[in-house]
Amino acid sequence: MSDQSTVSIPAVTMANVNKWFGEFQVLKDINLEVADGEKVVICGPSGSGKSTLIRCICKLEDHQRGDINVLGTELNNDIANIDEIRREVGMVFQQFNLFPHMTVLENCTLALTLVRKKSLKEAENIAMGFLEKVRIPEQAGKYPGELSGGQQQRVAIARSLCMNPKIMLFDEPTSALDPEMISEVLDVMVSLAEEGMTMLCVTHEMGFARRVADRVIFMDEGEIVEQSDPNTFFNNPSNERTKLFLSQILQH
Amino acid sequence: MAATNYNIPPQISFSTKLKQNFFASPLDCLISVLCVLFFATVIYQFVDWAFLSSIWSAEDESLCRDAGGACWSVIDARHRIIFFGLFPYEEHWRSTLACVVMVATMIASCFSWFWSAFRLSFLWVLGFGSFYILMHGGVFGLSVITPERWGGLALTIFIFAAVSIIGMPLSIVLALGRRSKLPVIATLFGLFIDFFRSLPLLTILFTAAVITPFLLPGWLLGDKLYRVIAGFAIFFACYQAENIRAGLQAIPPGQDEAGKTLGLNFWQRVTRIQLPQAFRNSLPAIVNQFVITFKETSIVTIVGFFEILASGAAAYGTGKWTVHYIEVYVFIGAIYFMFVFSLSRYGAYLEKKLRVGNV
Numbered sequence: 001m002s003d004q005s006t007v008s009i010p011a012v013t014m015a016n017v018n019k020w021f022g023e024f025q026v027l028k029d030i031n032l033e034v035a036d037g038e039k040v041v042i043c044g045p046s047g048s049g050k051s052t053l054i055r056c057i058c059k060l061e062d063h064q065r066g067d068i069n070v071l072g073t074e075l076n077n078d079i080a081n082i083d084e085i086r087r088e089v090g091m092v093f094q095q096f097n098l099f100p101h102m103t104v105l106e107n108c109t110l111a112l113t114l115v116r117k118k119s120l121k122e123a124e125n126i127a128m129g130f131l132e133k134v135r136i137p138e139q140a141g142k143y144p145g146e147l148s149g150g151q152q153q154r155v156a157i158a159r160s161l162c163m164n165p166k167i168m169l170f171d172e173p174t175s176a177l178d179p180e181m182i183s184e185v186l187d188v189m190v191s192l193a194e195e196g197m198t199m200l201c202v203t204h205e206m207g208f209a210r211r212v213a214d215r216v217i218f219m220d221e222g223e224i225v226e227q228s229d230p231n232t233f234f235n236n237p238s239n240e241r242t243k244l245f246l247s248q249i250l251q252h
Numbered sequence: 253m254a255a256t257n258y259n260i261p262p263q264i265s266f267s268t269k270l271k272q273n274f275f276a277s278p279l280d281c282l283i284s285v286l287c288v289l290f291f292a293t294v295i296y297q298f299v300d301w302a303f304l305s306s307i308w309s310a311e312d313e314s315l316c317r318d319a320g321g322a323c324w325s326v327i328d329a330r331h332r333i334i335f336f337g338l339f340p341y342e343e344h345w346r347s348t349l350a351c352v353v354m355v356a357t358m359i360a361s362c363f364s365w366f367w368s369a370f371r372l373s374f375l376w377v378l379g380f381g382s383f384y385i386l387m388h389g390g391v392f393g394l395s396v397i398t399p400e401r402w403g404g405l406a407l408t409i410f411i412f413a414a415v416s417i418i419g420m421p422l423s424i425v426l427a428l429g430r431r432s433k434l435p436v437i438a439t440l441f442g443l444f445i446d447f448f449r450s451l452p453l454l455t456i457l458f459t460a461a462v463i464t465p466f467l468l469p470g471w472l473l474g475d476k477l478y479r480v481i482a483g484f485a486i487f488f489a490c491y492q493a494e495n496i497r498a499g500l501q502a503i504p505p506g507q508d509e510a511g512k513t514l515g516l517n518f519w520q521r522v523t524r525i526q527l528p529q530a531f532r533n534s535l536p537a538i539v540n541q542f543v544i545t546f547k548e549t550s551i552v553t554i555v556g557f558f559e560i561l562a563s564g565a566a567a568y569g570t571g572k573w574t575v576h577y578i579e580v581y582v583f584i585g586a587i588y589f590m591f592v593f594s595l596s597r598y599g600a601y602l603e604k605k606l607r608v609g610n611v
Binding site: 156 | 529
């Protein structure tokens with residue numbers, strides 16, 4: 001990791017980031033550096049600030065103290081900077097957030113035509129390419145409401161990928177899915193990881209973490225409590241809170 | 253007898269359903285029979301009055317007294333007043349053509365092909381332009397007819413179309429303004445909307461027609477008709493803005509967030525993600541507001557305009573026709589019904605069409 005970060009700009013750097021919701025502090029002195037191509041899995045109990053952390057990276061939440069730097073661009077209140085970062089960072093949500101009034105294909109081509117200024121035909125070619133990648137090109141003409149949860153989430157991933165992002169953020173992408181649909185989404189994420197995408201995933205899918213993560217981060221009460229490679233993290237956690245959390249989610 | 257097929261749901265025959273729903277008990281039978289008799293009588297009475305025992309042509313007016321049915325002679329003789337008001341007789345073709353143009357414009361804008369800002373503006377500039385040229389004249393050798401002499405159906409349609417076309421964009425601006433993240437803007441828009449919603453339409457029209465001439469400089473005043481339309485449009489927009497705001501509030505916040513992470517800017521998110529969904533969400537209320545507005549155009553009579561209802565009163569108001577006011581109001585009622593019913597059917601069709609995918 002140190003090798004990579006010296007030759008290229010880190011994908012994400014967070015330095016002493018603090019955030020409050022009203023009086024309640026959700027992020028406490030977060031320091032995090034994610035190298036280009038690195039896959040980071042973030043886990044922790046609910047309310048620990050993990051979703052807020054990755055939402056700060058694409059400015060869906062404002063941080064109130066500290067610095068966030070994404071791909072060499074400082075994330076501040078400069079609209080041009082925010083737009084630039086959002087174009088390079090893709091995000092997949094727990095609730096999919098597909099646009100229900102557009103077909104699957106229109107969901108994918110919208111930003112390509114409006115933001116990337118592609119012609120509709122070009123945009124549709126790109127979109128079909130990514131829909132094939134997530135293995136549902138045959139659903140292109142349907143509306144999101146006609147698809148299963150797993151299919152919708154794969155469309156949401158394809159929609160993000162259309163923008164050719166350098167970083168992908170996943171905010172509990174499988175938490176709203178029926179059990180039998182989780183693996184179809186994880187398969188897509190695994191293949192994305194294997195292609196070298198920089199990924200930050202908030203997830204409780206520990207099998208996924210073991211398989212693709214370069215680093216697992218455990219958060220609790222707004223702090224990064226522990227971070228290490230998956231092997232150490234699962235087999236030899238050092239912090240008591242991590243041990244407790246792992247015993248709770250792995251006992252079944 | 254064929255073997256029962258268990259792969260299909262059990263079929264219930266029409267007669268069984270009828271029996272279950274309307275003739276299950278003696279009391280049910282009694283109520284059903286009474287209802288049928290009542291409605292049959294009412295419908296027969298109306299059909300007899302309107303069609304079987306009625307007199308149709310103006311020449312036969314003398315027969316009306318003994319016929320016992322409707323005397324449609326009054327419509328035959330006086331329909332031009334109902335349709336055209338005080339518009340000069342020899343120019344009635346202009347008013348007719350103007351109505352046709354305006355109705356065609358309204359029908360055309362119901363087709364989704366026209367639903368882009370450019371096509372809709374083009375259509376309406378063309379529609380309104382032709383309407384104005386036909387009604388007002390002054391070009392192409394048409395004599396000038398000032399708005400005070402416009403009347404009847406053409407005026408009703410003009411007021412409705414103008415109020416809708418000014419009020420709709422305004423309502424979107426008001427709804428977005430009220431939801432602004434800047435507290436000052438949100439409060440100002442909120443006060444504006446609530447101020448106009450707490451006034452009766454009558455007051456607003458009176459103010460526009462009678463009081464504004466004392467307040468505004470002459471060059472800003474314009475014709476009374478345009479002031480009244482402006483006041484009406486603001487009133488319409490304030491109500492419609494609340495309908496649209498309700499639709500906007502029903503959209504989950506994740507929709508806007510998804511738009512943000514795709515790099516869409518504010519206006520792209522508003523026009524492509526928020527407004528289309530807001531319209532879908534509050535379509536019944538939005539259509540309802542149009543329906544109410546069409547009917548409320550009759551209030552402009554109060555400030556001296558001869559829209560269709562006032563023209564109707566003028567149509568039966570003289571000589572031998574004074575006894576036939578029922579026929580005139582039924583006729584005008586039918587015209588209102590035609591417009592409003594088409595509007596609500598179109599609303600129902602839209603709801604069905606847009607529900608695709610929102611399962």
